[in-house]
Amino acid sequence: EPEVTQTPSHQVTQMGQEVILRCVPISNHLYFYWYRQILGQKVEFLVSFYNNEISEKSEIFDDQFSVERPDGSNFTLKIRSTKLEDSAMYFCASSPYLGGKLFFGSGTQLSVL
Amino acid sequence: DAKTTQPNSMESNEEEPVHLPCNHSTISGTDYIHWYRQLPSQGPEYVIHGLTSNVNNRMASLAIAEDRKSSTLILHRATLRDAAVYYCILEGRGEGGSEKLVFGKGTKLTVNP
Numbered sequence: 612e613p614e615v616t617q618t619p620s621h622q623v624t625q626m627g628q629e630v631i632l633r634c635v636p637i638s639n640h641l642y643f644y645w646y647r648q649i650l651g652q653k654v655e656f657l658v659s660f661y662n663n664e665i666s667e668k669s670e671i672f673d674d675q676f677s678v679e680r681p682d683g684s685n686f687t688l689k690i691r692s693t694k695l696e697d698s699a700m701y702f703c704a705s706s707p708y709l710g711g712k713l714f715f716g717s718g719t720q721l722s723v724l
Numbered sequence: 725d726a727k728t729t730q731p732n733s734m735e736s737n738e739e740e741p742v743h744l745p746c747n748h749s750t751i752s753g754t755d756y757i758h759w760y761r762q763l764p765s766q767g768p769e770y771v772i773h774g775l776t777s778n779v780n781n782r783m784a785s786l787a788i789a790e791d792r793k794s795s796t797l798i799l800h801r802a803t804l805r806d807a808a809v810y811y812c813i814l815e816g817r818g819e820g821g822s823e824k825l826v827f828g829k830g831t832k833l834t835v836n837p
Contacts, residue, residue: 615767644824646768654768654811654827667824702767710756710815713825715767 613637617703617716624693625724632688632719634703643686644704644713645678647671654702660686661709693723728812733832736802744797744831746812751792756815758825759786759797761808768811768827771797807835 616635645657704713729747759771785798811830
């Protein structure tokens with residue numbers, strides 16, 4: 612079965628540094644998402660992306676966050692100036708159509724020191 | 725977002741059926757009922773979804789109450805690999821509905837050998 616691929620699996624960074632988390636959604640999927648999960652807590656929605664623009668974002672997704680689909684295959688999440696509280700597992704997901712099932716990647720564990 | 729209520733945890737024995745309940749008394753007529761699960765150290769995984777009628781797939785069955793205020797995910801023969809957190813999620817597609825999935829705390833299923 613096709614799958615969503617996320618790289619790196621682990622990322623360690625210093626507070627204040629920029630990080631880019633990368634995702635390759637399933638080919639021919641049209642809807643893309645980022646979620647995050649702080650250790651021991653719920654999976655939280657960050658942002659959804661369709662037709663090369665953000666369609667919905669949560670309160671967590673402030674000006675420090677941005678998303679991009681630079682080349683038609685990758686989907687990236689950038690955090691401009693990381694904070695300690697950004698430490699979490701970040702999941703990318705894609706879906707072929709609105710309301711379709713979401714396919715999640717295995718996540719990137721971000722540790723901000 | 726319409727809310728769901730699930731037990732925090734449940735236990736089952738291997739090769740026995742498991743019935744995971746979910747209450748969603750405020751469900752609206754256009755809300756779909758989705759079930760995802762999250763195995764340890766992995767991203768969420770789609771299990772099944774439905775609107776009004778009961779649904780079956782190779783992973784599970786979904787039984788939806790006639791008034792749609794509750795549903796039950798049925799694993800017909802639990803295996804050790806089914807140990808996971810199971811999330812019952814409502815997805816609204818009506819006017820003003822959101823395309824994002826909102827995860828709650830879910831039910832942690834333990835399967836005993």
